[in-house]
Amino acid sequence: DHVIICGYGHSGRSAAHEAVLRGTPIGQVLIIDQHAENLKAAAEHGYIGLLGDATSEYILTDAGIAQAKAVLICLGRDDAAVLTILTSRHLNPSVRVIASASEEENIKLIRQAGADAIIAPSIVGGYLMADSVESTHVADYINDLMQSDGRVRLIERAVEPEEIGKTMRELGPNLVVRINRGGEHIGFWEGERSRAQPNDRLLEIESSQATDTP
Amino acid sequence: DHVIICGYGHSGRSAAHEAVLRGTPIGQVLIIDQHAENLKAAAEHGYIGLLGDATSEYILTDAGIAQAKAVLICLGRDDAAVLTILTSRHLNPSVRVIASASEEENIKLIRQAGADAIIAPSIVGGYLMADSVESTHVADYINDLMQSDGRVRLIERAVEPEEIGKTMRELGPNLVVRINRGGEHIGFWEGERSRAQPNDRLLEIESSQATDTP
Ligand SMILES: [Ca+2]
Numbered sequence: 428d429h430v431i432i433c434g435y436g437h438s439g440r441s442a443a444h445e446a447v448l449r450g451t452p453i454g455q456v457l458i459i460d461q462h463a464e465n466l467k468a469a470a471e472h473g474y475i476g477l478l479g480d481a482t483s484e485y486i487l488t489d490a491g492i493a494q495a496k497a498v499l500i501c502l503g504r505d506d507a508a509v510l511t512i513l514t515s516r517h518l519n520p521s522v523r524v525i526a527s528a529s530e531e532e533n534i535k536l537i538r539q540a541g542a543d544a545i546i547a548p549s550i551v552g553g554y555l556m557a558d559s560v561e562s563t564h565v566a567d568y569i570n571d572l573m574q575s576d577g578r579v580r581l582i583e584r585a586v587e588p589e590e591i592g593k594t595m596r597e598l599g600p601n602l603v604v605r606i607n608r609g610g611e612h613i614g615f616w617e618g619e620r621s622r623a624q625p626n627d628r629l630l631e632i633e634s635s636q637a638t639d640t641p
Numbered sequence: 642d643h644v645i646i647c648g649y650g651h652s653g654r655s656a657a658h659e660a661v662l663r664g665t666p667i668g669q670v671l672i673i674d675q676h677a678e679n680l681k682a683a684a685e686h687g688y689i690g691l692l693g694d695a696t697s698e699y700i701l702t703d704a705g706i707a708q709a710k711a712v713l714i715c716l717g718r719d720d721a722a723v724l725t726i727l728t729s730r731h732l733n734p735s736v737r738v739i740a741s742a743s744e745e746e747n748i749k750l751i752r753q754a755g756a757d758a759i760i761a762p763s764i765v766g767g768y769l770m771a772d773s774v775e776s777t778h779v780a781d782y783i784n785d786l787m788q789s790d791g792r793v794r795l796i797e798r799a800v801e802p803e804e805i806g807k808t809m810r811e812l813g814p815n816l817v818v819r820i821n822r823g824g825e826h827i828g829f830w831e832g833e834r835s836r837a838q839p840n841d842r843l844l845e846i847e848s849s850q851a852t853d854t855p
């Protein structure tokens with residue numbers, strides 16, 4: 428039930444750090460990297476390291492992919508990412524595969540290769556930079572949502588029985604921004620459809636300071 | 642009143658594209674890059690290109706920094722970013738400077754050099770990847786907030802006279818997530834302080850589909 432991180436560059440380091448912040452024990456994070464100096468840095472943070480090429484069936488098997496919970500692919504090259512996804516899926520059809528894409532045009536290929544989730548840091552970065560030309564408020568808020576130590580946090584949770592029938596705006600104390608109902612996304616603007624139903628999952632903004640409720 | 646983008650790699654391309662989506666005329670985007678093939682790609686998108694090193698006073702002067710509205714620094718190297726910020730500030734003390742940081746530990750140095758806004762794509766990417774280990778809902782929602790063509794958008798606007806005195810939860814039709822009052826950020830959980838006052842700026846989630854209101 429460990430997490431394999433392929434590539435210990437900037438994104439891989441940040442992913443490892445966040446995984447630990449969210450509760451993955453440090454000893455359950457295994458790093459694959461081709462550069463010994465990156466593995467040295469990983470070891471200094473307490474992670475297990477494996478020297479080699481993440482696109483290799485041999486290395487992924489050695490990393491225990493058959494028992495892994497998730498593979499995070501942060502290789503910085505989309506061609507290597509595609510190979511690693513295909514190899515990972517071949518070795519463990521049910522492992523969760525998350526890939527970082529460098530180029531927007533490769534996202535569809537990475538999805539086709541079988542990634543469960545795709546992140547594109549440079550697209551996100553470009554958006555936030557362009558946004559900051561006029562104002563920093565939007566970029567600041569998104570940064571805040573995404574930092575574990577910020578003032579606000581975006582979380583997902585099950586609906587509670589006493590919440591059934593209330594609209595998203597009536598739910599509290601957090602601010603509900605989306606309902607996931609089956610495969611559907613429901614917005615706060617959708618009137619009657621925005622009333623909570625059993626089995627709904629609520630996506631909400633939580634304040635780090637709001638500790639008034641028992 | 643043009644926008645200078647230093648570096649036309651993945652982040653620079655994405656920043657240029659987003660700047661145009663938000664209303665900057667294509668002819669007002671000037672790219673500085675050291676590689677002729679990157680400038681060729683920039684020219685194919687209609688941007689003006691300047692071949693050279695963005696850390697150079699000569700190149701930035703040539704790019705018309707004295708009249709520029711903003712400089713977006715996406716060089717992929719934090720040392721080069723710091724030099725470019727210092728040179729930009731020296732040549733135009735009032736230009737808006739936005740920089741992309743590769744390493745978290747350099748953010749404070751980049752701020753100290755005088756950047757108005759700092760974006761760290763790999764930190765954002767690492768967060769979203771770690772988040773996707775358990776669920777993709779949070780990462781999906783943040784991606785959606787940040788794409789111009791998604792279902793929801795995060796916008797900033799001035800408070801309207803008829804909104805004064807209402808709490809954030811009472812404001813509509815959009816979902817107000819933060820009030821910027823002077824230099825302060827006010828959250829939805831702050832009770833009486835969350836009532837709108839004159840000169841407040843509201844940060845809100847807007848639906849791309851919500852077109853019911855006249
Ligand atoms: Ca936060």
Ligand SMILES: [Ca+2]
Pocket residue numbers: 784785786787788789790791792793794795
């Ligand atoms: Ca959007």
